[in-house]
Amino acid sequence: MNNALQGNIPDELGRLHKLQLLNLGYNSFHGVIPSNLSKCSRLEIIELEYNQLSGVIPVELGSTPKLKLLALDNNNLIGVIPPSFGNLSTLMLFSCMYNNLQRSIPKELGKLPKLAFFQASVNTLTGTIPQEIFNLSLMFYFSVGQNKLHGILPQELGIKLPKLQVLFLPGNHFSGPVPPSLSNASSFEEINLSNNNFSGKIPSELGRLQSLSNFRVTNNQLEASNADDWKFLDSLTNCSKLQVLLLGSSQLGGILPSSVANLSTTLEKLAIASSPLTGTIPSGIQRLVNLNEMRIPYCNLVGEIPDEIGKLASLRRLVLTGNKLTGQIPFSIGNLTLLNELHLFENYLEGPIPASIGELQQLRLLVLYDNRLNGSIPKEVFNLQYLSQQLDLANNLLEGPLPAEVGGLKNLMRLVVYGNMLSGHIPTTLGQCEMMEYFSLGNNLFQGTIPHTISNMKGLKMLDLSRNKLSGAIPPSFGNLTVLELVDLSDNDLSGPILESFGDLKHLFYLNLSYNKLRGEVPVRGVYGNSTEISLFGNKELCGGISELHLPACPTVKAIKKSKKSYLWLKVVIPITVSAALILALFALAYQKRKAKKESLNSLLEEQYPRVTYEELAKATEGFSSDNLIASGKYGSVYKGSLGDSQKMVAVKVFKLQERGASKSFLIECEALRSIRHRNLIKIITSCSSIDREGRDFKALIFEYMPNGSLDQWLHPANNELQQSNHLNLTQRLNIAIDIADALDYLHNSCQPPVVHCDLKPSNVLLDNSMAVHVGDFGLAKFLAEAVSKSLQDSSSSIAIKGTIGYVAPEYGAGGQVSTSGDVYSYGIILLELLTGKRPTNDLFKDGMSLRKFVEAGDTSEQNMEIIDRTILSDVHSDEATNNDIMKINECLVSVLDVGLACSDPSPRNRMNMTDAAAKMLAIRSIYLRA
Template sequence: MIVHLFVLFLCSKLVVLSGARLHGNENDRLALLALKEGLKQNPNGALSSWNNSNHVCDWEGVTCGRKHPERVIALNLSNHDLQGSISPFIEYNQLGGAIPVELGSTPKLELLALDNNNLTGVIPPSFGNLSTLMLFSCMYNNLQGSIPKELGKLPKLEFFQASANTLTGTIPQEIFNLSLMFYFSVGENKLHGILPQELGIKLPKLQVLYLPGNRFSGPVPPSLPNASSFEEIDLSNNKFSGKIPSELGRLQSLFNFRVTNNQLEASNADDWKFLDSLTNCSKLQVLLLGSRQLGGILPSSVTNLSTTLETLAISFSPLTGTIPSGIQRLVNLYDLRIPYCNLVGEIPDEIGKLASLQRLHLTGNKLTGQIPFSIGNLTLLNELYLFENYLEGPIPASIGELQQLRLLVLYGNRLNGSIPKEVFNLQYLSQQLDLANNLLEGPLPAEVGGLNNLMRFIVYGNMLSGQIPTTLGQCEVMEYFSLGNNLFQGTIPHTISNMKGLKTLDLSRNKLSGAIPPSFGNLTVLEQVDLSDNDLSGPVLESFGDLKHLFYLNLSYNKLRGEVPVRGVYGNSTEISLFGNKELCGGISELHLPACPTIKAIKKSKRSYLWLKVVIPITVSAALILALFALAYQKRKAKKESLNSHLEEQYPRVTYEELAKATEGFSSENLIGSGKYGSVYKGSLGDNQKMVAVKVFKLQERGASKSFLTECEALRSIRHRNLIKIITSCSSIDREGRDFKALIFEYMPNGSLDQWLHPADSELQQSNHLNLAQRLNIAIDIADALDYLHNSCQPPVVHCDLKPSNVLLDNDMAAHVGDFGLAKFLAEAVSKSLQDSSSSIAIKGTVGYVAPEYGAGGQVSTSGDVYSYGIMLLELLTGKRPTNDLFKDGMSLRKFVEAGDTSEQNMEIIDRTILSDVRGDEVTNNDIMKINECLVSVLNVGLACSDPSQRNRMNMTDAAAKMLAIRSIYLRA
């Protein structure tokens, strides 16, 4: 195997010994020549001095000893880009393949660094013979297997670094007996297990503990403060649970503490004592917290942390409370992140005193009030994220003072007023300006042309009006430009064709008029344009056919006329939408447009005109009614058929070939789920081999295309941490020329809730189970997602197919609701019901979870989802599907639970695996009572949500609040 050599030995006592029975300098010379022989490249003559004309001690990178000047003691060949492999007889390094076991017979080796190679195989257990070894480092390789327990026999080992490999298993207990260890790093592997609670006592000299990106679980060792020299502790991205030790303040040298993305818990002031303690760490620079169980009120003591603090991040935690007003005390803070918590109140004006701040991220909270004017004092700010809050009032003009700002994202608030001209004078604003889905009004200032370095500009979903400024043509590097869903009027300025980098253009749902500028044909990199729902008129322009990179064109519902071309983008019906333009004709047959009239037909039409003047007044009344219904139907159909493009407004497009490669040809080994309309495969996509889930639609099934379009519409307009995250989409043809449609989602490594509740075999059932706390968390996640769909989306979204197989679990067992193929926008569903009283009968769902009123022809409503949620809650605790064989002859899951609704009988209907991780000798009668109270409370919520009477059900907001309260009471107990 060819790899790059990056080897650096730092000790003055490194001894090289060969396997041959040679001694002294000759031994070392032969060993080094063997190394040179194995190298396939020697650029720039890096080893030209390694020859018989020079003494071995004069060779490049070689160091000989003082006490024994004839012996080689160190070798430094870093940064020479050497490539090749190493013979097993060179016992202190290895470039490619496995590390030779012969390396373990180098008794005087003290430092061994093998970093940044492509080493494979295992760490040899023979390394346990290196009795003088003080440092071992092999990070950034491809080593597998476990950490050898033999390393625990190295009494002098102080530094162990094996991060960024694929090591598995647990850390051998023998390692924790190496009392001289001061640096231990095994991050970014696949290790698991529980750390010994006495870790800080067994390794008293430990300064660095680096374990991120593994699968460690159990509590954080409370003895960590006993290792008083600790400088860095990184336990992030694991499965640690329980409380964070409360005496961390004893670590006076601590400057880096990271425990984000675990299952660590806090619900009251006592649980947050660790933060109070950390205020004693006068050197603290980085503090990263965040866990879905880290709740309670954010302590005001956070403002008393060391003034040396540079990074403070508390992410995705159910925190409450406000941003403490004393935040200005953290004078050196340059990175402040508290996204997706439940913070309320206003952003304190004092935040403008954090003069060193470079990133401010307060997204996804419940912050209210105005953006403080003082934010303009943060002159070093590079990134400002305040989206998805309840902020209101105008955008402060002081933002124009943030001349270092590269990214400004404020979408999803209630901001009003006009966009201040000062925003458009930010010369370094280059990544994104997103003001979408607010209440902004007034014209778009001509100063918008000052955004000549900006790549993405989005003001979709406001009330902006007036004409589109011609100065936009100055934004030549802009790739994504969205003014959709506003009140813009007038014509499209021809200067937009000067935006040479434009890939996506959305001017839809405005009041634009006139013709499309012919100069649009010069936008050769344009990938998507949406001009639908305007009053544009004029002929269809052939210049669009010249856009060789255009992959979607939506000109629906304008006043275009004339013959549709057949070349370029017009030649593929899946890449163009022309609905609602009544005077169009011709084009390819798939567009189903009328043929363009011949000259003879035109003359005949004129002769018929007088006769029609008599007929029209008689028939117009009846025809008008029919036409209105037909137009409404056609408009809804056209809207759905263009939805797959909307995902591509926000996400990059992938090809069929890329997906085939990612899933190994959609192999059965990668199949992770299948339904009526599609199959889901796992795969590795892109240069970084990101794990994704690819949902391939079975277009041969009736309704599959509609399901694809429906899911596109839902996913393009919803964002929530408990909804499945869309990465991109694909609408193409496969290798056999058949239509191919797929959606690509974030991969959920823990599968579906259905797989956990109903394991396929007994072996899985023994290893995979959900405890009560996990089930509560999942239930709350689902409730939060539905509450968002029902009450935070406009119009409200009804999922229509909620069931455990459509709830996916990520690496932290957080739940994400997916599969929006049957979703309905409430306004649309009600409108359709008024037109066709039988329309709702066709609602498809899953037997056992569908609300009873749907079967009787009732309208689609949010209460239908509430019913499905109630059934899921009952299934979550009983472990029984609503279609279980037990439920026949009038018995149902709901009646089954109602029949067991007493304290004594309740335990009999509960899934026994809920308590399988609780040892009997640890459970008191009081514990049993508290657990039973929790179970009864959840079952009551499930019964209230699944009430057969629609009007008697809870709404989703109340159900979510009730579940959150139940969990809080249970965790406190």
């Protein structure tokens, strides 16, 4: 029924004793399943799927004598699968996927001689699959993916279940070998074992399965190191109906067999992800004429992209990211006229971008960043009418002008040519790109003025024109970009008065106008009223503004008139005054230096922050009671308390001075916190350096209290009830990710000297009442000289670094130099943890497996978002979500995972910087919210 009926299912149905079929699926019923349905003695079919039913599955249904089909999918059911179902001797189909069912699969189901279809995926089932299940010889469909099941599959599985057609087990903790006996179930169509702990070799016997159409084993511990180990792939060439083949594992090494090109011509989807493979893209690949998706990212493929790839006429998605491919992008790529997405970034490709790309009229996304491409950008690229998602050519060697034809990309949301050698003027035709949200031309050689037509890009949210040779004034019409969120015009040669209309941009959260030649009075409204949201460094002729900007006061009209009358007299006085002032300043500076050496860091803090005593802190925290303990680490414990007459809630970090290094940690954190200010950094109220009641040294820092705790507590709650009631939705996770990125971008690029946090992890990401982020714990922070912050070179004189296992950058463990890219690595890991719900120290990650490799090998298609945290998926697969919604959400998830992978690259040279990461995340959120 599809009439969107709602309300409770009436108990009166239990009085319909002649009822044989009950179909209430695909409605909006809520409440519980009536237990008296079991009184309908003739009932054979119950379909209640896709409703909003809650509560438990009634055990009474186990006494419905003629029940053949029970469908309960996509509800909010809790509790267990009742063991009483073992009495349903006529039951043929039982389906309960997408609920919150717990505990184990009851062994009593093994008594059901007619059970042929069992589906319980996407619940929280635990334990093992009962051995009794494997005695159900009529079983043809068995699906328990996305649970918490474990155990080893019986080696005779294919013999015991000879009629099996679908085996769906992804996203569990199964281990042991893949049973070779699967080949005995000759009717097999789909085998999905992805995201488990299966080990050993992939059986070559699978090639006997003539009906096999879908084989997925990504992200396990499966092994291959030589040609014998890869015989399974040779055998799969016998599967004439194969449509989907997804491989990928940290242990699948050796040379990619040429037999890939001999797979069935029915193959539509081929993925071999994140494996230590070597070799080249096999010749003969053009024989896979129906291939519409080819993904071989983050392997070690070498050589050139063969010209024959242009013969894959059905190809819609090509992903060869993160390999070691060389040579040019083949001109034949232009023959792939159905191509929607082309991902070739992070390789060693060189030469020009082929003009034939202009033939790809279905292309929505073109990503070529981090290669060695040179020459000019072909004008044909800008004739791609459907290029709407992304054009990213950053960090190549492209030169010449940005063609005026760029205005033809009227539907494009994201244009990035950052980090090339493009020159000339910014074309005025950019104003025609009205859908543009993310626009970055930074770090090039553009000159001339900023065209006022950019103000026609009404949807623009992020603008980066920094590090060019632009001059002139900022166009006043920029004030009409009402949704603008981030502007970076720093390091150019812009002049003229500061743009007051930026203050009218209600959505603007960061404005960087540093190192230009702007002059005049700085307004105080809008973004100009918050010093953490604006950067004006290096503009020597600015004045006024809010006091936190520390700019000189602007001269009054009266002072100007007076100065004109006194001009001649001042010609004599000024030199004397300036000389005297200079001498006095030198004396004052020397005095201040001597004074600073004698004063402790804490006394410097006391000049700026209110004093507080040990007794006041003890009273506020009820004697540092364990009931008020929020968190505890190596160097300190954090307590909540109510301070002063106002009873203001605060967080008090008490340092464990008996621990070696704790005192140093206190000083480092004081130094860091007194020199940084940002809305996404923890705000310090004051400090305390005193003695306790036993006469021992006592040091503490007092912060604003964060009522929503840490990100770690939200991602990994102590109990399942909290997880079900207080999980983070996708929008909240995007907001958190952007807040963290903004905080790090500020530390790395707006602080002088730059600051490296060195211990970024979810427990140091705190959340206030509105779920906004405040990054804390600067006890390991490092202040870097400019040269150090921008260098990613290995250093023999390493700086000792401490951090947290799983989040600390790998180069630190090898004695590498501290740099901002270490924080970028930690940020990348947090992004992956945000979406997978898995800590990098999860038990799943051992024997070479890691969170990063888990994500690289995962399947993130909208039908099989295997690696995504199920609490996000519960929102994605709501009753109100259309297929288009799910597709857009999936695109968002994949984009965030791509940023996480790019940031957590093992090589610091290959990681993006924090400014780019922040901008990418902002663009992803904008696209998602628009969708």
